[in-house]
Amino acid sequence: MLTLQIVLSGILLGGLYACMAIGFSVIWGVTGLINLAHGSMILIGAYVTWWLHTATGVDPFLTLPVSAALLFGFGVALQRVLMERVIRSSLLMTLVLTFGLNLLLVNILLQLFSADVRAVTMPYSSASLEIGGLRLTWTRILVFAIALALTAALHLFMSRTRTGHAIRAVAQNPRAAATLGIDVRRVRAVAFGIGAALAGAAGTLMAALYSFSPISGEVLTLKSFVIVLLGGLGSMGGAIVAAVVLGVCENLVSGLGAPGLRDAVSFAMLLAILLTRPRGLFGANHAADARAR
C-alpha cells in the first residue's frame, strides 16, 4: 500500500515535471538553445507567486497568469536582444552565454529575496482526498490537472493555429520556413516566450507544492533536460511519460530508504539514457536531425 501511495504521488509529481520540461523542449527544439537559465526562470515564476501571495494573500494558483505573462515577455525580450546574436554560432557559446545569464539571474534573485528557503502555504494545503486508504492532497491533484491542461492547450496551439504551424516549421527547417515567408526571428522570439511562460507557470505550480531558494534552479534545469532526452526532443506525449517515469523513480528512491539520493536519480538516468538511447525512448528527434544536416 505504501508503495502504491509513493507511485501515485510520483505520477502526480510528473505533471509538474512535464510542464517544466516542455518549456525547455520548445526552446531547444525551435531555437537550438540549451537554456541553462531555465531553472532560474522557473524560480522567477515561483518567486512571483510567493511575493504576490505574501503581499496580498491571493491564492497562489490565481497568480499563474501573472507569472506566465511576465516570463513570456521576459523570454521574448531575451531572444530578441541576446539569444538571436549567438543563435548561429557554436554550441559552446550558447551554453556559456546561458550559464552567464543564469549566474546573473541567481544573483538578482538572491538580492531581491535573500538566500532563505521560501514556501507558500494555503489554508487547504493539508486537505486531502482519501480513496481506499490512499491519501492525496488536493494541492497535488490540482497541480497535476493544471499542468496537464497547460500541456493540452500548448498542443492545441501548436497543431491548430497559424503561429503554432509556423513554430513547428521553423523547428523543422528554418531556411525552408524563411523561403515560405515566415518571419523566423519573430517565430523564434515567440517560441522562446512560450517556453519561458511554461517555465513561469511551472514555477507557480512548484511554489504551491515545495519550498525553494534562489540556488535550487540548477537541478531543475538538469531534470528538464533529462526528461526531454528520455521523451525525445519535440515529442510532447513523450515528455509527459518521461516526466512521470522520473517522478515515480525519484519518489521510489526517496520513499524507500535514500532521501538524500533523490536528485542523484535524475543524473543517473541522464547518463544511462545518453549511453543507451541517446534519441530518447520515443525517438521523435527529427528537429535535431534536421539541424545536424
Next chain:
Amino acid sequence: MPRTRVPAEPRPAHVAAARSNRRRRVVVAAVAVAVLLLVAAPLVLNAYGLRVLSAVFTIAVVAQGINLMAGYTGYPAFGNVVFYGLGGYATAILMGKAGWPFAAAAAAAVLLAATLVLVIGPPLLRLKGHYYAIATLGLNEAMREVVANSTPLTGGGMGFSLPMPEGGPLFNAVRFYYLLLAAMVAATWVVWEFDRRRLGLGCRAIRDNEAKAEASGLHTTRYKTAAWTLSAAMTAGVGAIQAWWLTYIDPPSMFDMALSVKAFVILLLGGAGTVLGPVAGAFVVELLANLTWSRLLNWHLGAMGLLIMAIVLLFPDGFGAALRPGGWLGRHLQGWRPRAGSEAPDRKDSP
C-alpha cells in the same frame, strides 16, 4: 638606358623558414622572460597579490585541461571540473583519513582521475556536441551528489577538513604560489608536447572531421580517450593542490560548474586549440574577475555572469580574431552579427 623593373620573385623557402624561426625565438624568449618574472614575483608581492596570481595559475590549468578536449579534439568537456573535485577529495581523504603525505596523495588522486577516464571515456566519447557536453555536466552533478551523500567517507554536506599545512601564512602563500605556478608550467608544457606530437595531430583530425579521421585508419576512441586522460590528470592535480591549501573543502566549492564555465570563457578569449592562448586568457579573465570581486561584495555572481556574457558577445572568435583586420572592429561597424562560418565545426547535434 631605361631601367627595367625586375618582377618580384616569390619569397624563397629559406627566407620564410628563417622568418618563422625568428618568430618562434621571439615567443620562446617572451615566455622565458614571463616565467622568470613570475618566479621572481614573490620578492615584491604581498600575500594578497600572491593569492590572486595563484588563482590565475589554477584556472589556467583547468582551462588547459578543457583546451585539450574542446580546443584540440572538438569535444566540449563542459563538466570537466568533476576531476578538480575528484582530485581534491581523493587528496583530502588520503591525507586526512589515511595519513598520507601530500605528494603521495596528490599522485594517487591524479592516477584515480586518469583511471576513471579510461573507464568512462570510451562510452561517453561516443556522444557528440550538446549530448557530450551535457553528459559531462551530469557526470559532475552525479559525482557531487555521491560525495555529498557519502558522509562517513567524505564528510558529506558538512565538508572535510585536511591537516593544516605547517608554516606561517606568508610562507604558505609563497609555497602554494610556486606549487601552482609549477602546475601551470607543467600543464602548458604537456599541451605543447601534445600540440606537436602525433597524438595532437590525430586529435585535430578528429576535431576537423571525425568520420574522415576514422576512415583514414585512426583509432579515434583511443586518441580521444588519451586526450581526455591527460585533461583529467592535470585538472585533478590542480584540484589536489587547491584542496590542501584551502584545508576545508565541501561539495559545492569543489564541484563548482562556474569554474568550468570560467575556463571555457578563458578558452574563448585566449583562443582554443593554441598552447599559450589559455594562459593569456586566464590572466585577463581572472584579474578582471578579481577586480569585480573586491569591489562588488553582493553582486560578484552577477558581475561574473555579465562578464561571461560580454566576452561571448564581444569576442565570439577569441581576442586574437577580434584584433585581426576584418575582425571585431570591421564587423562591429557593419552592425554586429556572428559570422555564418562560425557555425561549424562543433555544431553536430546528432549524438
